[in-house]
Amino acid sequence: MKEKILIVEDEAQIAKVLKIELEFEDYEVDVEYDGKAGLETATSAQYDLILLDVMLPSLSGIEVLRRLRKAEVFTPVILLTARNTTLDKVMGLDQGANDYVTKPFEIEELLARVRSCIRYRSLVEASGTKEAEAELLTISDLTINLETREVLRNNESITLTPKEYDLVVYLLTNKNKIVTREGILTNVWGYEYEGETNVIDVYIRHLRKKVDEGFSTSLIHTVRGVGYMMKEEKHEDHDED
Structure with missing residues (x-):
């Protein structure tokens, strides 16, 4: 079964490129373009990973992340951000992000982080089953x-x-x-x-x-x-x- 990834990104061109690249890697991909729609989709369906832009209309990525964790949705999240300050990174991690990528990014780096996040989740789930x-x-x-x-x-x-x-x-x-x-x-x-x-x-x-x-x-x-x-x-x- 294919792993499912949700992209929440308001820049249509970036979202399009990410969707094409991820589908080429054999992931199943959905896309939302604002925070509110992204939150609704993330809480109504199961995903293996969420790529979440920080600067979104209607709800910021950080707020979407905060609400997801409050609702006990622990799907791994990689933040996509144009910001590069330590405070922004720490805020994202403390709200429950698993990783972050600063724009502009190399697609191969992002794909590597996607694979790592999904692999780590699989290892944890497998360990829990055995225990x-x-x-x-x-x-x-x-x-x-x-x-x-x-x-x-x-x-x-x-x-x-x-x-x-x-x-x-x-x-x-x-x-x-x-x-x-x-x-x-x-x-x-x-x-x-x-x-x-x-x-x-x-x-x-x-x-x-x-x-x-x-x-x-x-x-x-x-x-x-x-x-x-x-x-x-x-x-x-x-x-x-």
């Missing part, structure tokens, strides 16, 4: 419900940003295995990231504060010079950054 019928990922007293996106540690709810959630899910789907920094960037950020790699350190530090602090065991561990591993271990043996 349990309720789509749970577990290690020690940490549980993640992939269907509801609820994260619990010792039955205490943990609030994570969308990117923190993606990162902890990736670590947990590879529990007791070393994951490299390059692997994290490719699979969590969804593409071959070429920016500052210390973004991983920032997110790992945030995750440790939320997932490990105050609990008797540490779950997130640094493997010096290689990457990270999620496994159960006493705090006294914990190797911090």
